[in-house]
Amino acid sequence: MNKKKSSLLPAMAFVMLSLVQLTAIHAYAQAPGQPPPRPSLPPIPIKGDTTHTLSKHFIVASPAKKTTNEKGFIQRWLVLEPVRKDIARNNIFTDNYLRTTFAADNFSNDYNSVPKNGDMIKLGNQELKWYALESKTFNFNLYHFTYAINKPPYGVLFWLVTVIDCPTEMKNVRMTAGCNSASMWWLNGQEALLLSGDRDMIVDNATSSRLTLKKGKNIIRGAVINGPGMANFCVRFLDEKGSPIKNLSISYQ
């Protein structure tokens, strides 16, 4: 029973379904011997730390050297505080919607620009801050990020930047991404991937056409957008044989 939809519609649907079913079973539900309705939710103790802290799921602005992990995933990203968007449902994320929205709410038209940890920018009427973060898991959970910085988790657009350092030029590689819900990715200023629709975060859900990673620094920019529900992504590169490219150096500059 997925809640990846507008918060109003599912609630209405649930109430309607409940009413329909309750109506349908009314005669039975009132039968002799039928137990009375029970409370729906028992007391549930909190199981862990609920403080708003980045360190639960991320390493913050680590100066340590970092490479792609053993499966090639890029865990280190500069993340901009979410741009608030009024999004009722995730299936509005058509190709056209994404291109239009990412162009309109862009923090910079210089796709090779790399912000710094703590930089503040103004986007529309919102003052937003950049964070340098390293996910502790293969994927980068933006829902956790919003919780950590105590921002609303739904109706959000995230801008992402990272820098990978290639020891040699690598041809015929493919960038892959999975995201929840939709996203767009650029490599060295060129569009590489567009994931439209209401998607789940699935490894290698989409792959780019063949690309070249140049020797030295390569700049990846991403934009992930989500209405209700989980927000999440994972990115890696595959070599020309389809194997993950490991041990690429990842930095914030």
Add this chain to the structure above:
Amino acid sequence: MKRMHISITALLAVFFQIASAQIGRPFIHDPSTIVECNGKYYTFGTGGGGLISADGWTWYGGAVRPGGGAAPDAIKIGDRYLVIYGATGGSSNHKGAILTMWNKTLDPTSPDFNYSEPIVVATSDGYEENDAIDPGVMLDPNTGRLWLTYGTYFGFTRLIELDPKTGKLKEGNKPIDVAIVCEASTLTYRDGWYYLLATHGSCCDGANSTYNVVVGRSKQITGPYLDNVGRSMLEGGGKMVVATRGNLIGPGHFGHIKLEKGVEKMSLHYEADLEQGGRSVLGILPLVWKDGWPVAGEKFKEGTYEIESVRRGYALELAVDFTRMPGGPRGFGQPNNEPIKPVPPQQLADVIKNWPTGTINLRIGDYMSRPHQQWTITDAPDTTGYLGGPYYKIVLAGTDRTLAATADAEVITVPAFTGAPEQLWRIDQLTDGTYRIMPKIIPNSGKKLVLVSSGDSTPALAEFDFNSDNCKWNFRAH
């Protein structure tokens, strides 16, 4: 006038059967795995209550499940039924609980009908990366251990172990993460593999819902569950089991039903049946195993077919004289500069006048695309069915000559369809993708027999044996 009335009713019935996943009022969301109790079938849904069917084809409301909440599952353990449900409908704060309760019967009219007090077996506190709804249970056929998976798109699907005697969480058991971005998960076991089936996509948006069912498998109950390309379900992996088909949009909430060896079904719901106003409806499909993976089979589609015996590859045909087609041997020593003209296929009218008018026997022979080998199969104008399908009538194409079972366990054709139960046929797609064809009854007999190839050329009725190709058929549309 009455005749007209019957015809219209029959037409409406046929339309409804063609258009619908199930007939009656099969409206439900998040159905539990269908369970049989005292000859009736039951499934429970979100919000409380559920559906009952006397035959597995026609469904109406009436099942009773207290506790409200969402997305239950049910399983028979010994002589009791364990019903499991989520206390919430997946609340926006992701705080939830899974509860289990027992009942001696699922029949709400039975004096034994009485649910035990529900027991909490899993919770989500609203902060952890999990939603404690959408339970699915499996009794491990190897060990007798009872396993339950639960969770939604919000984080992980988790595995816990229950005590099959009490329905409580097994003492000391801790949840294990087995998948991500899944909903409505459940487990099944086959040939040394545990299979984790789960729903991906989004629900509750009618015809715009993208629900679909995927699967991964593992040699260990605790995973990792990998898909057909080696991707873990903890990475979002999953091989498609069933997706939208035709006007039935967004299947989800898989449940596995093993009827007998070689005959398995899946229960699910479609987010929207366009033919039924876009309502969420119950679906039942054959379960086919292909290369070690489960995949949805097809509800039998009406049409005109060759009925091919798997035993030899011959075709079921009327036992009538073979009628040669015009035209002799060509291509040997003849001029090859003649204009090419198509040869019309043999027509029913060319041959039917030579056939007897009464009962005609059957045989199985080389398929030659002749009128005595073409069978038109349609939903019979009969209100009864079986789990997932209606009874069909099988007539020789272009005629009313009907396939019928006899009291001495043979199969014949009679000149006209009368609606007699020995003229009604159940068609099940088997787990290997072939089909079983079974008369509704054998006259004056309680035996359950199926159409078989007793020899390459001889059809008969006999007990079903999934290990024998004699019992299997294919439908070829040419």
